[in-house]
Amino acid sequence: MPSDLLCAGRVVAVTGAGRGLGRAHALAFAAAGAKVVVNDLGVRRDGRGPHHPATGGPAHDVAEAIRARGGEAVAHTGDVATDEGAAAVVRTALDAFGRLDTLVNNAGFLRDRMLVNLGEDDWDAVIRVHLKGHFLPLRHAAAHWRAETKAGRVPDARIVNTTSGAGLLGSVGQGSYSAAKAGVVALTLVAAAELAGYGVQVNAVAPAARTRMTEAAFADAMAAPPAGAFDAMAPENVAPLVVWLGSAGSTGVTGRVFEAEGGRITVMHGWRRGPGEDTGARRTPAQAGATVRRLLAEAEPALPVYGAR
Template sequence: MTGLCAERVVVVTGAGRGLGRAHALAFAAEGARVVVNDLGVGLDGTGGGASPAQDVVDEITAAGGEAIAHGGDIATTEGAASLVAAAVDGFGRLDTLVNNAGFLRDRMLVNLDEDDWDAVMRVHLKGHFLPLRHAAAYWRAESKAGRGRRARVINTSSGAGLLGSVGQGNYAAAKAGIVGLTLVAAAEMGRYGVQVNAIAPAARTRMTERTFADTMAAPDGPGFDAMAPENVSPLVVWLGSDAAAGVTGRVFETEGGRITVMEGWRPGPTADKSARWTPAEAGDAALDLLAAAEPPHPVYGAH
């Protein structure tokens, strides 16, 4: 490895398995000191027990790296604050935050109850906001004290948040919210040396291997395993390093060997009457504009 992240202190949430584990190992391989966060819950966010975070820490230290485990709930103020404190107290600083933790409670909208909505919003959206909020406060204080950091945040959205996904109304809404949060944080925190970007990964994890079993399956024989979570981590490591200077407020889709810069909402065809429309006139204008517009990408799972 090249030591791209040598001496950087990196926090990865939900890093006990899947994408988070791959990110933590990849950062450590590039010289970072890593705080491995994981609550150790099941796929639906329930249960718990022994956190897999320590297993990842043991794997990193066995390879000669430095890492510590954090088992707090990052969707609580106390847990998020202690996450930042773990980095600062354990390694003396915080340079990069990777928000990755999440789980699924998939239902069609007519069967999606309030508890399932709240739980997914809590872990994905609030679980991004609170660590970001506490890390941002730390970086602002460091900047004001003359110790500005070349700080980095990588948030985890999803194709479901960009395009929608049938049966995942709660998850899609939360992941779309993460994109909005990313854009605001990038605009607000740039003055303190903080760059904020998001990824929309596709990979084989506990959350995808059941829902998309056919497309996520590992190849039977030798060859490139396009859906391995390790394929996503190189971009995350680069975004979390000094090498990504100037890159902020962006969303990248990444899958296998493919990286795409996603281009979000932009003004398309426009009509301006310079006066109030009647409903009928507004409808006619809308139909003309739609005829001239690019068609939307289909929602995942739509037939």
């Protein structure tokens, strides 16, 4: 790879990289000069179904596609929502390429239900893959980078997490997914603060794109455009931002959340204090209610939940 590419010399691990957004990220990092660990468990949209632990499946397909284009990649088919699987992602990068510079947490699946119909097992499965599946790879990568720092080799490391508009605003029929993705935002903010001393920057991206996870729920909005037209919902539109955030070029950018859709990138402001009032004394319930009414009249209206009528 030419040495002037944005990620030349960097080693990047992408979870859930066998299809959709993760695949686009892995291919884009390789095109930018990175060596890539392609993780994917090879399951269906709902997290069930076939798993290809040895030589087959989407992780191997993407790794082979990268190698066919002249890049370097290895496949990893472990479950990143387990401690061993998450540790093995980091170990695979170190064994194959001798280092790890960037972790992109992207693995996930959906089991959509309205709250009154959402079973405990489905809740647990979605929280597990999205939230625990972010935490465990992050923890193992951070432990490696902390050890490097203590050995006098401070890294220039990056973590890019994947949240969602559902996590920022909520989404009807996606209570578990929305809760998990909101948790990813909080995890991102904490990790950015805690890991800064180890040379690690942590950001999150809320993408909108046509993938297996979105095409069934938003079939009309996610439809492919006519031939030759700009495909605003292509996963490849999100990948450039993720590649930049995962590169050394993003120095100084950490603890941020970005929306990415089509040609648009938006910096999300998140929760900020709005109007407030301090009486210096305890209120009665009626007084508290009156205060809330006054403050809400001064506040910006809340953005609607996706799918709300």
